[in-house]
Amino acid sequence: MTMRVKQLRHIFTVIMLVFPVLVGSIRRTDFPDTFVFGSGSSAYQVEGAAFEDGRTPSIWDTFAHAGEYGGATADVSCDAYHKYKEDVKLMADTGLEGYRFSISWSRLIPNGRGPVNPKGLQYYHNLIDEIVSHGIQPHVTLCHSDLPQALEDEYGGWISRRIIDDFTAYADVCFKEFGDRVLHWTTLNEANVFALGGYDNGMTPPNHCSPPFGMRPCPIGNSSTEPYIAGHNLLLAHSAVVRLYRRKYTSIQHGSVGLNLFAFWSLPYTNKTVDVLAAQRASDFYLGWFANPLIFGDYPHIMKTNAGSRLPKFTREESKQVKGAIDFIALNHYMTVRVKDRSTSLENDIRDFSADAALEFILTTQGATPPGMFQVTEPGLQGALEYFKQNYGNPPMYIHENGQMTPRNATLNDTSRIEYLQAYIGNLLDAVRNGSNVKGYFTWSFLDCFELLGAYRSGFGLYYVDLNDKELTRYPKLSAHWYSNFLKGKGFKDSVVLQTEDKLYSSQ
Template sequence: MKKFRQDFWWGASSSAFQIEGAWNEAGKGESIADYNSFKHSGEQADTKVASDFYHHYQSDIKLMKQMGMKVYRFSIAWTRIIPDGDGAINQSGIDFYNRVIDECLANEIIPFVTLYHFDLPLALVKKYQGWASRDCVSAFRRYAQVCFKAFGDRVQNWQVINEQNLMVRVNERMNMTAVPAAQVEQVRAQMDYHMFLACAYVMNDCHQLVVNGKIGPAISSTMTYPISDKPLDVWAAKMNDNFKTNYALEMYCFGKYPGYYEYFLRQQGIYPQTMADDSKVLQAAKPDFIAVNYYRTLAAEYLPADAEHPVGQRVSDIDFDLYGYFKIKKNVHLKATEYGAQIDPLGLRLVLNEYYQKYRLPMIITENGLGTVDELTADGKIHDQYRIDYLKAHIAACYDAIQDGVELFGYCPWSVMDILSSHQGFKKRYGFIYVDRTDFNLKQLRRIPKDSFYWYQKVIQNNGLE
């Protein structure tokens, strides 16, 4: 049997805009995640109801307790706490999260809170283009301080910004769709820098305001294989990891850009505007852990620049190609989900080893899961053996990484229940608990534990895999 330490954190995850619903109730303001979902509301479900956790949180948390969860990683909606981002505090929002936190604790579940998960207040976008302005840094810091003071007596474990390194690559999530093409990369670099600065301020504040508080970043992990053994392909694979993830970890952990990334920003003429005291703030910030979100690996080959495609020209956004550096290729040795994510449990072991060897910080998995279509059968059940197989293989990879010497203290797969997928609504499901609704028919939002629910329940009871 592959048993984990007795104090290992078995849990599951969600995010506010994808699970809560009640998008404008009790004073909540509109977020960029709401705004973007409404643009696609004719094609799929939006944030207005989502999984309606806002009205079902008590019974939902009881189901988490039934499954055996030790920890629940969820996010707070900035717009519930400060509806316009930097104005009046909304006591109703604080009251809601107090109820959620207290319900978790009453069910012996550790609340593990993310402060920002893709849902910047829309008012800040309209006011000063969000993260393009240093004013957003101050607004986020104030919001985080409000949360630390309101919840820090019961919440000791915090994540700052979820997947900044991925979010900044998605123009819609950063509201850069209206930015002139010639300015996009400059604005992107400035937004990224401001998020790093905000993260540093907030990590420092947490250590001052929360007794025994622990805080760290949550990154979208990247493990890239070279498509061949050509030296330039090997270099390209490493640079893909560097440009999409490692540069961010360097900033979080050491407070400055690594040389290869600073060189690139200056070469492209997009190095962000900074202030004299920023470096002190950035280098004073010390994360207590790294939260790792892992779904897949990538493969890459060298992509040479030419007269038509100069060094630094990007192609696409999320898995972008970069002339002079790398081009993403399909790994023919891996199977993929129906939505294209290549399944690679060994990649998780590799990425955990790499991060631990570089940064020597404890780690927790805060996202890992299989998104696919689940069918409710005639017997009223969901037989998702495919999800069990996926999770089993990745938990085994976690165990192997621990044997390698990695200090991994928890596993919180995505997601605790079916929630709104940013691009596929309720067609693409990740949860242990089925939410009986479709994109355009809410039905009764009935909760139905899947086969994976009962399997994970046994994993937790056994503290590992049999």
């Protein structure tokens, strides 16, 4: 244990906190018994062991090693590859009902296709067995922004249709090997943001963009076309995997396969008609981009109008394949945004996705203290879920990520995160009571880990991981104990926590 953590624990020795009540005395029992509460991670962000036991680089490794995070990488990170038993025990002690994690494609199949890596295969067998043995549901994502670099080098990854067969073959291995224990599969994490960050503004792997749209220098790319091409191939690959599962595994394994999207809840900046329409465009472009094809078989009309020939067209067979290729839709939701019209962008000779959307996001978290924190402003889970209920026939939904970003440090007294979770879980309960077909909720994240945008500068975790300690010791934040109390039956009004030198005591 580092000196700083020792000092902080000593400071907390006699602190008693009575958490503010934001949404009344909500309890776990207010949700259906079949509803699952959990927390999550992803392979690159927590596993470490980047060059061990046959694993090869992913596009995220390449992005980090190119210096995009000022020298920080996830080569070691939380070392969950070696510490998975300890972590699963923490999950069980916390009371998690489900754990969402991803499989590293390049650990399981190092070349992206072909032979399976026996050591990688054994790791995931061991991890899943450990999770299941503790009575926790495994919810598995196949690709969480970490395409094998070998496929990126060979044919350009997601901008080539060759990816469809390779992704389907990879999924087939996962279903065959793990599907007897894994019933909840997600093909892709934040498909919409992956296409935009990776192929429009270049902020995320694989760092494609073109002037004047890139937010950082990119070695390659075309911001006007590649986001749409990548998005199209993501949809075709996802639907191919769903069709494979239904044809080959559903009758035996009885699982489900869904897609994950990043979802702001968008409200108009003013009550002017142009801003109201802009808020609708935000939903069409950022959610309808993927949801419309999966439910109706084609892109939203406004996208086809504004993007024109740069947006790929579904053939009749593709439309048939994509339509209905969804067992659930999962959302990563963190905040509400206000949307302002920017239709003048449609006058530009060269446009990217954002210019086609013709709007501007006004974050309602501006002015947060400390900087970058996701404050409790206008919880939008109910709005986002109601949108899918009204526009897409109320499909089964999961909230895969929801949590508060704070500067990453050893401050375990994270009352702001507790306030955030209280507000959003209360908002979620409103949605459930209003008939939204939502099946589960996962906090992001279980551990402070390597973040896509902030590396180790920011943290979302219920548990702090001391990176200066060679043991990478995990320490529960107050939010971990609050969430544990909630999962074990205590209501929000009952959360009284006493910190002592050795452990946390909670009482009603």
